[in-house]
Amino acid sequence: MISWTRAFAAFAAALTLASTMPAQAAPVHPVGTWGASADKVAGEAGATGLVDRSVRNLVHTSLGGSGVRVSLSNAFGDRPVTFTSVHVGVAGEGAAVVPGTNRPLTFSGADEVTVAPGTEVLSDPVDATVPADTTLAVSFHVVGESGPITGHNVAMQTSYLAATAGADVAAEESGAAFTTQISSWYWVESVVVEKPRQVKTAVLFGDSITDGNGSTVGANRRWPDVLADRIATSRFAGRFGVMNEGISANRVLADGAGGQRGLDRFRRDVLDQPGVTTVVLLAGINDIRWDFADEPADLIAGYRDLIDQAHAEDVCVVGATLTPYEGGSRYTPERDRVRVAVNDWIRTSGEFDGVVDFDAATRDPERPTRFLPAYDSGDHLHPGDAGYAAMAEAFDLSMLECDR
Structure with missing residues (x-):
């Protein structure tokens, strides 16, 4: 599980270097704008997992903010799962992303991350602001065989899988490659923004x-x-x-x-x-x-x-x-x-x-x-x-x- 105190410490430290930087705005901390409890995904591809597929999860913010972060959970997986091309953008029509909004996420500076079974990982903050009351697209590519999927079964929201295995299309703003609809969220656990204390x-x-x-x-x-x-x-x-x-x-x-x-x-x-x-x-x-x-x-x-x-x-x-x-x-x-x-x-x-x-x-x-x-x-x-x-x-x- 994520320790938000530790995960945020490095980013917060940069905001408190008053001796070497001009006066800053009020200190900020992470606040959840969207979340979904992790569970074993049933049905669809849940039990067997995915093999070299791109996923586009649609999630809806409650609160706007900057310094956007996304957490990915493998809490109920049985093997490490590697994610590449993790992106967050404003959802458009269907599986599309609004042009110019699909931003890459990094994890400790790297553009891919491997999440061990029973754990979660939090991305670095993105230098972008997301609006309140807005649907976001959280996209990524799963490398190799994922095994059982950790996610959220009853999303009451349609998300998408790329139809073709192998091709990494997570960065694409077009939704043309994401032709398979899913009714669960896969691996994405929360979206966090930085806000005043x-x-x-x-x-x-x-x-x-x-x-x-x-x-x-x-x-x-x-x-x-x-x-x-x-x-x-x-x-x-x-x-x-x-x-x-x-x-x-x-x-x-x-x-x-x-x-x-x-x-x-x-x-x-x-x-x-x-x-x-x-x-x-x-x-x-x-x-x-x-x-x-x-x-x-x-x-x-x-x-x-x-x-x-x-x-x-x-x-x-x-x-x-x-x-x-x-x-x-x-x-x-x-x-x-x-x-x-x-x-x-x-x-x-x-x-x-x-x-x-x-x-x-x-x-x-x-x-x-x-x-x-x-x-x-x-x-x-x-x-x-x-x-x-x-x-x-x-x-x-x-x-x-x-x-x-």
């Missing part, structure tokens, strides 16, 4: 509802995206980057189809992110649905563990109530009684630094065990675009200012 990172941690499952593909209508849009038009504009660290099917208490359990991935996906001061915790519905939380106390114990982890690092935790799901997969009245009791504890325990009531924001007043129909994606488990917007609107932005 008062700018912070908010991390949204959870499962498929944070991941945005059920939202419109490519439209950036997950609730974290809408929250970032709200921040940008509020008195908090420019003061918080937003990183989405949700994984579909993830659980707090047990590993499974959604990867490592929340208790174990919390440090990597939240506490080790740059500039993080606040995390919003929306997780646990899958523990209830799959009977890993037969009693409210099971999940409450997990929440307390996560709160303790965060508070030990002076990170504030906003607890989010679990949304209704009557009619959805694995719903029973008995399981729902656990959800309701857990929500009561979230609202009243006083153990969180703040609370957002997503249950109240999305439920049908006439039948509170289910979504308001207008907010339902159709599977009765995940909100649709309107439901995600309602969740973001329910969030009191002043909770972002929590200071421990």
Whole structure:
């Protein structure tokens, strides 16, 4: 995993040489403008990997800034993976990059990097500024046989592979070579910008509802995206980057189809992110649905563990109530009684630094065990675009200012 303190030290040192340089602007530090939790990529090429292929991942910024860096993760790989021609640019139409924006990235000054299994690597800063609320193209070429792919399964965004093996086309601004569409992000884990010290990172941690499952593909209508849009038009504009660290099917208490359990991935996906001061915790519905939380106390114990982890690092935790799901997969009245009791504890325990009531924001007043129909994606488990917007609107932005 990346130590942001060590990774940033060399760059920050150049900004503090006051004795040999003219007066500088206020000190800066790294802030996350986009993130996606690392996991084993399933389906597509995930299990077998790629051989000498170029990849173009499309990701969406929350906050603009300069000194852009990209991290690549091989956390779940079984062999070293070598990346060449790593570039970042503003995405154009389809797989194209806006002309003149595709900038090469280096790693400790080199134009290629080999990432060992179980590790991540952070690029050097690029002397370029990326805008807020903008889709970027992160492109690179994978050398040789990659083995299993580390990435993010449910991207709710179309990215691209070059159709032909062998040719390194990552630097090309044209999208003509990238004819294979993929629905996951491959290897890219975060995009970071340099901002003044008062700018912070908010991390949204959870499962498929944070991941945005059920939202419109490519439209950036997950609730974290809408929250970032709200921040940008509020008195908090420019003061918080937003990183989405949700994984579909993830659980707090047990590993499974959604990867490592929340208790174990919390440090990597939240506490080790740059500039993080606040995390919003929306997780646990899958523990209830799959009977890993037969009693409210099971999940409450997990929440307390996560709160303790965060508070030990002076990170504030906003607890989010679990949304209704009557009619959805694995719903029973008995399981729902656990959800309701857990929500009561979230609202009243006083153990969180703040609370957002997503249950109240999305439920049908006439039948509170289910979504308001207008907010339902159709599977009765995940909100649709309107439901995600309602969740973001329910969030009191002043909770972002929590200071421990």
